[in-house]
Amino acid sequence: MPADTAPKIHALPSRAAPRQPFPFSAIVGQQAMKQAMVLTAIDPAIGGVLVFGDRGTGKSTAVRALAALLPEIDAVEGCPVNSARADQCPDWAQVTSTQIIRKPTPVVDLPLGVTEDRVVGALDIERALTRGEKAFEPGLLARANRGYLYIDEVNLLEDHIVDLLLDVAQSGENVVEREGLSIRHAARFVLVGSGNPEEGELRPQLLDRFGLSVEVTSPRDVDTRVEVILRRDAYETGYDAFMPDWQAADAALQARILAARAALPALKTPATVLHDCASLCIALGSDGLRGELTLLRAARAQAAFDGDATVGRAHLKAVAVMALSHRLRRDPLDEAGSGVRVVRMLDEVLP
Template sequence: MKLALLLNVIDPKIGGVMIMGDRGTGKSTTIRALADLLPEIEVVADDPFNSDPNEPDWMNSDGGVQSASTVKKKVPMVDLPLGATEDRVCGTIDIEKALAEGVKAFEPGLLAKANRGILYVDEVNLLDDHLVDVLLDSAASGWNTVEREGISIRHPARFVLVGSGNPEEGELRPQLLDRFGMHAEIRTVKEPTLRVKIVEERAAFDKNPLDYIKEHQEVQETLQQQIVTAQAQLPQVEMDYDMRVNISEVCSELDVDGLRGDIVTNRAAKALAAFEGRTEVTVDDIRRVITLCLRHRLRKDPLESIDSGYKVQKSFCRVFGVEAESEADSAMAASASR
């Protein structure tokens, strides 16, 4: 989960993360903590859409030339509540301005606030179908079009879509699931000593949040700097042609619909190499991200009991000619990365 979130911060074009798992496993806490790690971005001053001053396609709502003055601000992280109305999400008529000045004006919604940032949907599998359709449209095109009461507005809505949910509460529509670049599955920790450690950390935070934050500030700043460095280094990262062919062979063998799986796996492997300060993608980089990128894209067979993650790893090992990790090796690698 943490790796998928970090890679999406380094390269937002990966397309977001879907995190499914047991309740009470810290999914929402981890996602909201991500906002603190994001470096500041440059935006046009007083612009409701967080427009990039260096991007000519991103104009103000009236289509005019943007203001020359710019400001630095934190990357927006917007929560999309389950009970939100379509007007609140897409934007609507500014009633106050209409009554006071007698003019039609647009009041931006949550999609405008989330532009160039992160849009987080908790319990995404419980979201109403009409809001799912709005998100699908915006995530696909990068634009939000609003037609309301004689007003026609089109504004950029390029965001990293992050969702979380509990599989016990229902499945996600395949069309929406495919829009998420990566998919992480979280299980409840079984090891008693690790559970005690988590409880103690939580108790320490509750006792004195400010001291707890100060204690971990240095580690937090180091990680933020690592992300900034990785973002700058990402364009220099290269992947061998044979590796790209092998990734596509895995996708083809697993009968993955479309080409999103190939594209996302390529991007994620490069982002991981940049995160670790390298300019060449290794086979191990691909191994670590390919399950996250393809697990949710496989066609489900109701009679098949094999976990989709295992299926992806098995195909990867065959195509790339590497030995499958044993469960003990996987556990050791996971503890080492922690």
């Protein structure tokens, strides 16, 4: 590059430094996606959400906004795996503090093309080289313990990473046996995935790991689209004026989630609902019993969120599609999608 065309740096118009993510409540439409995220926030045992759909429909936005809705957790200060009690801290971490602190529920991003080392953890090269110590450098799975693991473009994830995740998700424990290390630590996390089905399918084994699955599409209705654009533009250009109202809405939603969490244990589940769950799953021919369990958990979370004392058929119907559609024995060439089959069965089995 000749000297006279060397880059000249000019200041950009000043824009606020780090910002909060786009508020969850400000996402227009996409009810199913928002419902699924709220349910999994109420009861993490439901087991995560898979969001599949078109580009630019707010999938990533919703997941990044979810973090603001999640209640804080108690964890031992300085523990790399967010242990709740001092005696649960792994030995290798050499946690000295016994102080319990409150911190936000971890939401950890698992980027595509991530190396195995980064996911499971590896030998701490820095310490090995400089101090000659054999130490473990925890990976993403350690950070995600007791929290959420978010995988964008989950369908493009490389197969060997998927295998690894499946294994850990099944056992709830991360075992590292490599480079002379022998380490294990708890890794219980909720998987949240998003992707675009046009770019590739998801392996059925991984699909099954997600409690709920929702499909999102771009809104077809022009007014909705305009509303989306207006809110996003307000966020981009008028951040300070835009945020307070929506943050208040998010806070209200978080309070409702906390109330639902508290109400969950006392919730009554009549035998008829169990019966409904079972007959629906039998009629759909879903594999295994995970379908029933997820359906029931999701229905209970829905009832708690609605402020009802008893789980009813209405709650079951409200969550059936997202809890079951991805568990059906899939005809890969069925264009209508399995969601339609679930709706049809719902009408037949639970009139």
